[in-house]
Amino acid sequence: MDYAERTQRATDNGLGDLLAAPTKNQISFAGGLPDPKLFPQQELSVAFAAAMANSTGDQFQYSDAQGFRPLREQLARLLQRDGVRATADTIAMTQGAQQALDLIARLYINPGDTIVVEAPTYPGAISAFDTYEPHYEGVPVQSDGMDMVALRRVLTERRVKLIYTVPDFQNPTGTVMSLNKRRTLLALAREFDVMIIEDAPYRWLRYNGINLPTLSELDQSDRVIFVDSMSKVLAPGLRVGWVHADAEIIKDLVALKTGADLESSTLTLRGVSQYLADNDLDAHIAALRHNYAQKRDAMVAGLRAEMPGTAIISAPQGGFFVWLELPTTINTDVLAREYKDELALVPGSMTYPLHDHHNGLRLAFTHASIDDIKTGCQRLGRAVRQAMANTVTIRNDAQAH
Amino acid sequence: MDYAERTQRATDNGLGDLLAAPTKNQISFAGGLPDPKLFPQQELSVAFAAAMANSTGDQFQYSDAQGFRPLREQLARLLQRDGVRATADTIAMTQGAQQALDLIARLYINPGDTIVVEAPTYPGAISAFDTYEPHYEGVPVQSDGMDMVALRRVLTERRVKLIYTVPDFQNPTGTVMSLNKRRTLLALAREFDVMIIEDAPYRWLRYNGINLPTLSELDQSDRVIFVDSMSKVLAPGLRVGWVHADAEIIKDLVALKTGADLESSTLTLRGVSQYLADNDLDAHIAALRHNYAQKRDAMVAGLRAEMPGTAIISAPQGGFFVWLELPTTINTDVLAREYKDELALVPGSMTYPLHDHHNGLRLAFTHASIDDIKTGCQRLGRAVRQAMANTVTIRNDAQAH
Known part of the structure; x- marks a missing residue:
């Protein structure tokens, strides 16, 4: 066949x-x-043991496709501290950030639609998007992030649906997008009616200097879909990621997630929630x-x-x-x-x-x-x-x- | 946008x-x-605590996209007992059976390709397949399974890529496909070069009588992709499902899974493996x-x-x-x-x-x-x-x- x-x-x-x-x-x-x-082996063991001990059995049952609400509330507070206007309703839990990329492409991309990616970019993003058969335009990465002149040229020449970027410690080049370029990127996205995927798995792992505001914080027109994960700061073996965006987009991504795998493991999400409640993530x-x-x-x-x-x-x-x-x-x-x-x-x-x-x-x-x-x-x-x-x-x- | x-x-x-x-x-x-x-709350708690205690940290790390091999070996032995010729290499772990349905459709379906489903059928299967924009043909379910006369008519009239069936305690009608119809279905699939998805989440839950052989066991031409899950017999909140098929198909499904979510939670798969090792599932x-x-x-x-x-x-x-x-x-x-x-x-x-x-x-x-x-x-x-x-x-x- x-x-x-x-x-x-x-x-x-x-x-x-x-x-x-x-x-x-x-x-x-x-x-x-x-x-x-x-x-944090010991801390995760204790947290998961507590999640397991729930007498209702809810930790083993089908649950909420958007993901365990108390965890979404905890994540919203973490993001708010970073200037991101997140609430439990603007967050959906995914199987690592990878599934968020799959679901976003699933939501927007018809075969042949154009996605702008940084060149070079995270290979797993290409792999997530490939399923939906996009056309790729690569925009060179400079020492302060995407080349905005090249980006404008692409946007002028082609109808683009999504721009995928890792603004903080870019995968693979490690570069940080400058504040100026963040503002330019948002202005271009608005001018050409394009959505931006901001993939931020490394944002909490800065070793010198201070972080710039996220694209999500700077965004004034609900064009940024923010993707994040516990994989780099807690453990990739948990497969806990999330996406934050306008609540209407989140609702549609959650509906698509039910088709993809019904929902994430509520046991795992409860375990991570317990970990965050009992430990000092900072x-x-x-x-x-x-x-x-x-x-x-x-x-x-x-x-x-x-x-x-x-x-x-x-x-x-x-x-x-x-x-x-x-x-x-x-x-x-x-x-x-x-x-x-x-x-x-x-x-x-x-x-x-x-x-x-x-x-x-x-x-x-x-x-x-x-x-x-x-x-x-x-x-x-x-x-x-x-x-x-x-x-x-x-x-x-x-x-x- | x-x-x-x-x-x-x-x-x-x-x-x-x-x-x-x-x-x-x-x-x-x-x-x-x-x-x-x-x-089995107590038993799962003990099993997950043991999986957590691994001193290498491998339970928290990125792992095998096909899923924790010892668990695949255990599942292969369970399937072999039921006559299914499974090995660790013919099994890939998925996020419940739902993700297996998503990945199979992803592997085979171009927009407009025909999938035969039972009418009525499991709504979640429709939801998994919808992403790939198939054309559906519904074949009526009789008291002994799909109407094979209607199926032959559909196969004669249209090029069909996949037939989706729940032969045991069908969702939603509860019917069991007769042995005769199982054989006819396989012969038709061979005659018309069609793949069969055998979805078997309820097979272990028979309350009277004895089980008929699976389509997978009766299959002589690698046309059956067998989908199964721990959701109904252990706990849906774990999101542990799997797919068994020809090893080459499994390899391609695993490659597609890396795009979808990289891999399943190795911690969860190790926990379930430990549960199966220490307990009497029967x-x-x-x-x-x-x-x-x-x-x-x-x-x-x-x-x-x-x-x-x-x-x-x-x-x-x-x-x-x-x-x-x-x-x-x-x-x-x-x-x-x-x-x-x-x-x-x-x-x-x-x-x-x-x-x-x-x-x-x-x-x-x-x-x-x-x-x-x-x-x-x-x-x-x-x-x-x-x-x-x-x-x-x-x-x-x-x-x-």
Whole structure:
């Protein structure tokens, strides 16, 4: 039986490999995995035991498709502290942020509709959107976020439905969108009648400086759909994400969610709610920031020591990733494949919607230990030097004959 | 911003209301909710505590998109006992059976492709499929399953991609497909090159007689995609379902799942795996069967006492539902709306793909207590008698003038 037309590209995303645990002898800079030593195991155990003990049995029953209301109230308060005008009614719980991306594309995208993504962008977003067969326009990411001149050109030339952006510690480049560009983006979205997906999983993980306002806070015309997750600050294995938007949009996303999986696990949502009620999330996040800042420093130092002068290292102020641009003679698809037994890498081509850039690398610094980060940078240095040497040799050979 | 074309029908499914807990004074025969007194609370608490205690932290980390392998091995053994040739590689874990239906339609259905469903059928399946904009053909359900003559006619007239069936204790009619029809269905699927979705959430809940072989067991040509769930036998609030099919199909479904939500909660899957390792699932299911058989008997007796002679009551051998067909002069959409403060009902129109039948009712007997079942049947009896009286009066009035 023939598959649907969407299936070819949607099944070919390589995301499963990306999140795999490193094999023995392999150091992973690949998936955006938190440091397992920092999961609040004891606190989550206590919280889930309490959620389990509810005598009504409601924790095991079908429940609210929008997700356990007390948790939505807690999240709304957390977002309000950050300037986001959220209430329990403007939030819907999803299976990680990933499902939020799926449902938003499901709500808006007919085959062939245009989505603007940053180039490079989060590969999982491409994978979520692919199901709905959009046309992609990639807008280059500069050191202060999306290139707004290029964005205006795209919006002038094509009818665009959605703009997908990670304004804080962008995946994969680690950049932060400037306040000016945030305002420009919102003005453009209004002028051209486009919705914005603001994906903010790393926002709470800033290691220097202070956060700028979210697009959601700055938005005056209900154009921002804000996507967030507990995966980076608590635990990805819980699969707890959410989406905040205008209450009418939330109602429609919830209706679509019933078709997708009826609802999220109320037991899990109750467990997370209990965790938030009984623990100091800020203190936990402060510990994460302390740890990850050191790891970021270790990786940046390791790369500085090991990379050729022609490499560009983007040292981020927060988040999970360092972005590395190597000389264009180096193909990181080949590099990642050749060295996979000792290093797990995300080649930059995975992060471009058309997979047409081949000299970038996204390097996650959160999962490996500081020692492994050092060793991994050394391995990467050897690999890059070897690749450059090979390139040079072949060129000389070609000229000699 | 305009929504996608799929959105209108996909957001209008009413599923959220259907699974809502009954309000005070309301007796619910609506959603397929298990009896909350029968959740194995203590055993699940112990199992989840053990899953939480893993010192590696793997229970909180990103994991395998196909789902925790030891659980897949346990499920394969359970299915093998039932004659299904499952292995860990032919099973993928999903967010309840609902997500399996979403992913299967995602894999196969282009807009306009034909899906055959039983008429009536499970409303949630329609809701899962709607996202992919299929054309539906409904094949009537007889007392021994789908009408195979009607099915052959549809297959002859149209190119069909998928046939969706609940062969055991069908949702909503409670019927069991005969062995002859199972064989005919498989032969037709082979002749016309169609895939079959066998949805089997109620199969373990038989109250009389013995089970027939699954379509999956009888299948000789890898045409059956088998969908199953822990929702009815353990707890829906866990959202643990799975799909079993040819390993190549499973691989593609897993790739699509990474786009949809990356993966299921490994913590939850480990908790369920631990539960299965430490407990006697058969004994638990035996207790469910004992309880639900009594409730079924109470509902059938209540309906026999209360319904007019022109009503047809389908007493099922298992599952969650009694199906009631009232005289065609009675519109159960109106009845459900008018009596909603005292009775939660699923009008039959929700279970027809074109919503074009209005005299059926799906009555879930598993959630209410036996006393409430009796009281609910009395309320339903009053409502039906009132509706019949109203109908007659209006007719007489019309003739008088």
